[in-house]
Amino acid sequence: xxxxxxxxxxxxxxxxxxxxxxxxxxxxxxxxxxxxxxxxxxxxxxxxxxxxxxxxxxxxxxxxxxxxxxxxxxxxxxxxxxxxxxxxxxxxxxxxxxxxxxxxxxxxxxxxxxxxxxxxxxxxxxxxxxxxxxxxxxxxxxxxxxxxxxxxxxxxxxxxxxxxxxxxxxxxxxxxxxxxxxxxxxxxxxxxxxxxxxxxxxxxxxxxxxxxxxxxxxxxxxxxxxxxxxxxxxxxxxxxxxxxxxxxxxxxxxxxxxxxxxxxxxxxxxxxxxxxxxxxxxxxxxxxxxxxxxxxxxxxxxxxxxxxxxxxxxxxxxxxxxxxxxxxxxxxxxxxxxxxxxxxxxxxxxxxxxxxxxxxxxxxxxxxxxxxxxxxxxxxxxxxxxxxxxxxxxxxxxxxxxxxxxxxxxxxxxxxxxxxxxxxxxxxxxxxxxxxxxxxxxxxxxxxx
Numbered sequence: 001x002x003x004x005x006x007x008x009x010x011x012x013x014x015x016x017x018x019x020x021x022x023x024x025x026x027x028x029x030x031x032x033x034x035x036x037x038x039x040x041x042x043x044x045x046x047x048x049x050x051x052x053x054x055x056x057x058x059x060x061x062x063x064x065x066x067x068x069x070x071x072x073x074x075x076x077x078x079x080x081x082x083x084x085x086x087x088x089x090x091x092x093x094x095x096x097x098x099x100x101x102x103x104x105x106x107x108x109x110x111x112x113x114x115x116x117x118x119x120x121x122x123x124x125x126x127x128x129x130x131x132x133x134x135x136x137x138x139x140x141x142x143x144x145x146x147x148x149x150x151x152x153x154x155x156x157x158x159x160x161x162x163x164x165x166x167x168x169x170x171x172x173x174x175x176x177x178x179x180x181x182x183x184x185x186x187x188x189x190x191x192x193x194x195x196x197x198x199x200x201x202x203x204x205x206x207x208x209x210x211x212x213x214x215x216x217x218x219x220x221x222x223x224x225x226x227x228x229x230x231x232x233x234x235x236x237x238x239x240x241x242x243x244x245x246x247x248x249x250x251x252x253x254x255x256x257x258x259x260x261x262x263x264x265x266x267x268x269x270x271x272x273x274x275x276x277x278x279x280x281x282x283x284x285x286x287x288x289x290x291x292x293x294x295x296x297x298x299x300x301x302x303x304x305x306x307x308x309x310x311x312x313x314x315x316x317x318x319x320x321x322x323x324x325x326x327x328x329x330x331x332x333x334x335x336x337x338x339x340x341x342x343x344x345x346x347x348x349x350x351x352x353x354x355x356x357x358x359x360x361x362x363x364x365x366x367x368x369x370x371x372x373x374x375x376x377x378x379x380x381x382x383x384x385x386x387x388x389x390x391x392x393x394x395x396x397x398x399x400x401x402x403x404x405x406x407x408x409x410x411x412x413x414x415x416x417x418x419x420x421x422x423x424x425x426x427x428x429x430x431x432x433x434x435x436x437x438x439x440x441x442x443x444x445x446x447x448x449x
Contacts, residue, residue, distance in 0.1 A: 099409025
């Protein structure tokens with residue numbers, strides 16, 4: 001979700017200016033191109049054991065912090081599973097639900113919970129959202145009450161967070177094919193979303209959201225970020241599609257840092273991760289010049305981010321080749337949308353584990369050593385019941401007490417895509433997605449899967 005939407009219990013106010021102030025390049029991006037790798041990297045037994053433990057802990061957040069009646073997942077909890085402060089205790093995030101639904105598939109495949117129990121949780125969740133949850137033309141409010149589904153914090157009807165929820169619904173639709181209700185309800189949630197309505201009068205660009213008090217938000221999804229999954233769902237909608245030309249309507253700013261050049265947007269690294277958690281862009285590239293390979297673009301962005309962190313080492317000596325990573329997260333001063341390049345936010349030397357862990361699927365050679373170093377060096381200080389704390393400072397001992405659902409979620413899905421590619425496989429079995437990619441002007445190239 002956009003940086004303005006990600007703030008959880010520590011920052012309920014919506015700051016909509018962030019994305020609209022990012023500078024956009026007018027010239028076509030000179031993007032590094034390379035075919036996707038033919039095979040996933042080989043992991044050692046120790047690597048696989050590390051990711052198994054991290055992934056299972058991450059999944060347990062979604063299993064334990066979801067209401068058993070509604071299926072709504074908390075926006076956040078303490079890393080050790082203890083209750084969060086009262087003002088956030090019953091606040092759920094619809095994006096967390098999307099990650100959590102996908103996590104059910106991983107858990108069933110790995111035997112962390114019995115498959116019938118995972119199917120039952122998926123069915124319960126989908127039924128609540130399809131039949132009882134308040135919505136507007138298929139779109140849901142960003143933050144909702146865990147027990148009732150009622151709107152919380154006067155949040156917006158969020159287009160990107162609704163898209164992440166639908167991505168989870170489509171994942172279980174293809175994973176739990178033995179259950180007719182899961183298949184039917186997952187499809188129904190997708191078919192109900194009126195994507196054309198969210199254009200709000202624009203021929204191509206989707207609005208970021210809507211509020212009953214004031215109507216559509218002025219900000220549009222108008223330049224590169226995590227928006228790709230939203231646009232593909234919208235173009236592929238079987239009931240309320242938007243024009244394929246919308247794919248080319250959003251801008252593609254070029255970011256150049258040291259030897260790296262890639263399409264970028266807001267500096268937090270999550271903008272290069274979220275769409276890829278579900279959409280398997282490997283082996284696809286755009287037909288029209290520049291023929292962007294979006295998977296390789298995120299690989300380059302990840303490597304550039306590491307180089308950016310290392311460039312700060314004189315200021316923050318704790319940033320090293322195996323201790324780096326900044327993306328929107330909690331900080332000691334509240335929730336911040338920090339990152340780079342270019343440098344954004346009050347960077348203070350903190351490390352956000354989901355920066356490297358959420359990019360495991362792109363560049364395990366540089367991200368897996370970070371995950372290993374964090375776990376081995378700091379242990380239980382930062383690693384608890386639900387995996388890594390949302391953020392910590394490796395030099396002065398500060399550790400955020402919370403985990404945030406979306407950061408836990410991208411860690412879980414990215415690790416599984418690295419290990420097996422199963423989330424990609426389940427999601428891409430929805431015929432609407434590859435069809436949307438083709439309509440948007442992408443084609444399969446050499447090196448595909």
